[in-house]
Amino acid sequence: MPIIFDQEKGFFHLKNSEISYIIGLEKNKYITHRYYGPVLSSYAGSNQLQMIDRGFATNPDSQERTFSLNALPLETSSQGNGDHRISNYQIRNHFGQNVTNFIYYTHEITEGKKILPSLPSLRGNNVTTLAITLKDHNQNLLMTLTYNLYENYPVITRNVHFENQGYETVYLENAGSLLIDFPSTDYELVTLNGSHTCEANIARQKLHPGIQKIESSRGTSSPQHQPFLALVNPETTETSGPVFAFHFVYSGNFVAQVEVEQYGSSRLQMGINPDNFEWQLQPKAIFQTPEVVMNYSQRGFNQMSQTFHQIYQKELIPTGFINKERPILLNTWEANYFEFAETALLEQAQKAKDLGIELFVLDDGWFGKRDDSSSSLGDWQTDLNKLPHGLKDLSEKIHALGMQFGLWFEPEMISKNSDLFRAHPDWALQVQNYPMTEGRRQLVLDLSREEIQDYLVHVLSQHLEEAKIDYVKWDMNRHLTEIGNVILPPEQQKELSHRYVLGLYRILAKLTQKFPSVLFENCSSGGGRFDPGMMAYMPQTWTSDNSDALCRSIIQYGYSYLYPPIMLSAHVSDVPNHQVGRITPLNTRGLIAMSGNFGYELDLAKQTETDLIEISQQVAFYKEHRKLLQFGEFYRLQAPDKNFASAWLFKNQTEVLVIYSNGLAQPAVPIHYLKMIYLDNHANYQELASGEQFSGSELNHAGMLIPRIKEDFATVMYHFKKVD
Template structure:
């Protein structure tokens, strides 16, 4: 059994071929963290706990002055009785007291995994689960810590559930999902930070005494901070050393933090951001927290990424798209913006079909009076002046060109200048008496309200039920303000941020289950809500509104720490680039976009004959090698330098693709050889361009020469295929 309980030692051992996670029960009451790391054949307590009579310590057992909760390595915090480190939960009762005494009651070990009601989660394939039940007997409250071990992966998940079995309501002021105390602090904290159009910048800093944290209180996971942190040994590199990584499967406000405390341990805590949260639990009710994915690597950050890529592709995204190749698309946004007509769209589609494009996506501007971004969100009726024959007719014409048809929506938003807002002004998030803050002259619909959820489900279903729409781009272009409504009582208003996310998940679950073969692309001004919670419903995300090739090489590189390239929408756009004004070669734009989920976002009717020929060649090449890029293993070979030079590798059993981007050209560049590291050592590979032969071992260790490059923003790609020639 992958999870065992040793009643003599009071030890739980969660174990597979890759990892061990060990939990203890101390004094028959307190749940302690004993080990997380490389798989152990067995465990007998060699790293025993140390008990010291420390000054200023409080002691739950008066006669044992060496026993203090404030120095014990725990799996959940305590509240009000001696653990003064950052908490994983906080409960307030009717009397206003905020003390609890949760102690071990029982546990359950079982095959499979319990569903998390209303929340996304990793599927239960090949899992074994442990539930540890803790109880505060005085208030009759239970806290259940659940661990799900994936038997074939270096991954487990963790969540918490709170059950009020008492006679009075209680208030959850903090409902964290994960807490674990590491008995060391000589580690680096790694996060992905950024902003709109500059997402997923890698940041690494040594842990220091005190609290270091990232968080979002914007209503979404945000482009500012990915809901992820990792702890790595100081000497850990891309390819060697230990990494302990944590990723929150949630799309709203979050906190991820580490506290290095007085005796040198490091407490990791992740959960819903508590400053914008509270939840009233009446008698008999329960609250389920989202889950955290826990990932271990002893082979550096690249192996950490392999673990995330594999588990997300296999156990997170919708079943229908686990192994389904993604189509090459043309999106109308940067070509047309709001200037749409059926004639011009069909003209673009006819040319796109000749080029080999497989999916035509109509972006913003097709509905209501939407001639700019100041009106009509919420009025999801086609604009007859632009599309006199309707969406279904346009979709049919696209299908006749042997392409799929996609449509843009921004369902969560409403314009003040819209029929929907005039009819239902109370449907927008608002606080009575306060001004409604606008972003892009739009407001946010209150997705906590069932009638709003049902309206959006009906709108989307009305289009998708026609069977004419193959793809939906779901956008979300502003954060939440005035988070209040007039339907909840005053003591539940702080529930709204979380209720919003639950409402979003209900809409997504309902629509994607009704139409499982429609490809949904997640977007929030690019990467503003690129998180595992959204990926459970939408198998790909528009990675960033910044489509500049140089910027994208860095952004996609950062996101690759967590997500495989098939989940990252990447488009060839026009030059000068619309976000930064840079001119980059078409080949460069192509190779960067082909390193993700490939598409185009430009007016193809205005391209030169030479450019159209090159685009045709890019499309043809990508189709031939799509399986390699979308479903092969992905490896980062060279991190982005100060000049933007970077390299990455795709590999499967038969072929490999090495992409090198030079960024800004430099004089007197040192001789450089790129080592592929992961090719089959015993195979011979042939270069598809030069037809030269190389052994896998020489490419891995001697490397391939990077030729001298004159000029900025150039890309060199090396493609090799295995041959039958013997490696002797």
């Protein structure tokens, strides 16, 4: 069994072919962290704990001054009795006091992995689970730390389960999912940060004394910070060195933080953001935290990414899309915005069909009186002025062309200028006596309420059934404000942010179970809610509202740390680009978009004949190599440099595709040989454009010459086939 409990020595050893994770049981009370890293053949406690009489320390046993919770490496924090480092939980009792004393109670080792109630989580057949239950005997509270060890990945997932077996109501003020005390501070912290239209910038900084954290209190995981962090050694690179990576499977407020504390250890904690969070835990009630994916790499960021890519594609997204090819689409947004007519849409669809495009997506503006962003969200009735024959008729005509049909929704929002708001003003999030702050001229529906959840499921189900929708772009274009409602009592108002997320998950679970063949695409003004929680229901995400090829090469590069290209929707848009005004070659726009989930977002009627021919060639090329680009292994070859040049590689058993983007052209550039690194050293490869053959070892170590490029934002592609 891959999880062993040594009762005599008080150790749990979680072990597969790549990693070991050691948990200690100290004094049969305290759960300590002893080791996490490369697999150990066995463990006998060589890295024993050192007990020192620390000045200013408090001691659970007054006769044992060398034993202090404030210096012990723990698997969860304590509260109010000596551990003063960042906390993974906080409970307020019915007296209003914040003291608990959780000690080891029992444990269970089982095969398989339980589904978390009401929350998304990784699946897994080859999983062994360790559940360690701690108990506060004074209040009859249970806290269960769950560890799911994957046999075929260097991955452990963790979550925490709270249960009130007492007779008094208590309040969870902090409900974290993971805490680890690393016995060193010689790490660097890696995060993905950004903003709307500038997501997933890779940041790396040395740990320093105190607390370094990223967080969101916006109601969603946010474009500002991906719910991810990693600890790495200073010498860790793309291909070598250890990476301890942590990713939160949750779509709401979160915190991820590291504290370098006084005695040379680093405490890492991740979970729901405790700011403005509280949960009433009544007698017999439970609270389940979301899970954290722990991913250990011995071979740098590349192995970390390969693990995330594989496990998310196989064990997270809806099962019907694990091996399902994604269609090439045309989205109407940047071509039309809110202004369109049915005849023009059908003309666009016919042009798209003639070019080989497979899916026609009607974006915002098809419902209510939606001529701009000021009205009609919530009124999901077809605007017959724009679509006089109705949505069903349009869908049938699109399907008659041999294309699929997709539709944009923003179900979580409501406009003040809408019939729905006039009928149900209390359905919007609001706080009594305060104005309802608008964002993009819209308010947010209170998804914590089951009747609103059921209403949205009903309305969307009607459209999906009647109009035969193949694809849904699910948008969410603002963050949450005035997080309150008229239903919950005052002592439960701080539950609303989490209840909102749970309500969203309930809606998505019902819709995706009811319509398993519909391709749902996640969007929140691009990457505003791009997280593993959403990916459990929607197998791809509109990566960024910024469709500029140069910006996208950087954004997609950053997101590739965590997600495979098939999950990163990417479109060829018009030039000058609508976000930054840049003009880039159509070839570059095509190759950057093909490096994600490929589509177009431009007015085909305004393209030159030359451009239309090139688009048809891009579509044909992508179809020919779709399996490689969507399901092949993805490797980063060169991080964006000061001139924004970058490179990456796709490969499968027979083909290799390399894309180099030069960014800004420079004078007096040095000679550059791009090393492929990841090819089979013992195989031969033919470069299809020239017909020349090279050994894998030559391409890996000597590299291919990047030609002198006298043009901004150009791209070079090398296409190889493995030969006997």
